[in-house]
Amino acid sequence: xxATHPLDAAEVASAGKAPRTExxxxxxxxxxxxxxxxxxxxxxxxxxISGITRRAGVALGSFYTYFDSKDAVFRALVRDMSExxxxxxxxxxxxxxxxxxxxxxxxxxxxxxxxxxxEIYRIIDEAEFVDPESFRMHYATxxxxxxxxxxxxxxxxxxxxDISEVHAWAIMGMNVFLGLRYSVWADEEDAEDIxxxxxxxxxxxxxxx
Numbered sequence: 024x025x026a027t028h029p030l031d032a033a034e035v036a037s038a039g040k041a042p043r044t045e046x047x048x049x050x051x052x053x054x055x056x057x058x059x060x061x062x063x064x065x066x067x068x069x070x071x072i073s074g075i076t077r078r079a080g081v082a083l084g085s086f087y088t089y090f091d092s093k094d095a096v097f098r099a100l101v102r103d104m105s106e107x108x109x110x111x112x113x114x115x116x117x118x119x120x121x122x123x124x125x126x127x128x129x130x131x132x133x134x135x136x137x138x139x140x141x142e143i144y145r146i147i148d149e150a151e152f153v154d155p156e157s158f159r160m161h162y163a164t165x166x167x168x169x170x171x172x173x174x175x176x177x178x179x180x181x182x183x184x185d186i187s188e189v190h191a192w193a194i195m196g197m198n199v200f201l202g203l204r205y206s207v208w209a210d211e212e213d214a215e216d217i218x219x220x221x222x223x224x225x226x227x228x229x230x231x232x
Contacts, residue, residue: 035099037091051089053079058100063142067097067149094154101150101157104143105164111136122176127222129169130198134214137206144207166191197221 035041035051042048057079061070072093076086090096112132119125137143150158170191177186201221205212 035103036089037095040089040091042089047089050079050081050085053081054086054089054096055100055103058096059104059140059142059146062097062100062146062149066145067093067153072096097146097150098154098157100146101154101161104140104146105161107140108133108136108143108165109168116172122173122179122181123222123226125172125176126194126225127218130201130221131214131218133198134202134206134217137202138210138214141207144203162195166195169194194225 035055042051054075057075057077058070060078061074064070065074070093072086073083075096076083079085086096090099112129115128115132116125119128147158147161150161166188170186170188173182173186173191173194176182177184201217205214205217
């Protein structure tokens with residue numbers, strides 16, 4: 024997994040261990056990508072630092088240059104993956120015409136991201152027990168981004184005026200489980216059709232006409 028817009032190195036590395044050179048940033052990126060593969064395949068408890076460095080093609084000492092422990096790289100990875108999702112779906116949301124189309128675009132690109140990075144589900148789910156703070160932050164910040172754009176759309180008169188945090192969490196929860204069903208469990212369904220179905224539901228609800 025390669026991030027095109029990774030978190031700033033100072034935000035990812037352990038305290039006082041941020042890389043100072045481009046080579047160092049590339050090494051840190053390789054370690055994070057390798058950690059995603061290691062934890063995605065084996066889980067946190069079975070995954071190992073030696074497994075991460077072997078996948079990254081770096082020496083064991085290079086790991087400790089940037090991270091204090093396996094827990095530290097896992098925490099960094101959860102934040103990094105959350106950022107990758109934001110960076111992947113954000114441009115499509117911003118380019119959409121109208122809020123329903125924006126939510127459709129967000130779901131569509133999230134499904135595509137999850138199909139390419141299925142390990143995100145295992146890693147985020149394990150974070151609930153390995154690092155509850157990162158787990159909670161991942162979902163809280165995602166819901167807040169949705170809530171912010173919904174409030175802006177309501178102010179523009181594009182959607183109902185009584186929009187609330189509940190609506191944001193409902194949309195996020197729907198997207199998370201659609202990604203699980205149609206990206207991780209099976210990915211043969213057309214992602215455009217899934218996004219169309221949800222956009223129609225958001226626009227018209229499910230009550231009989």
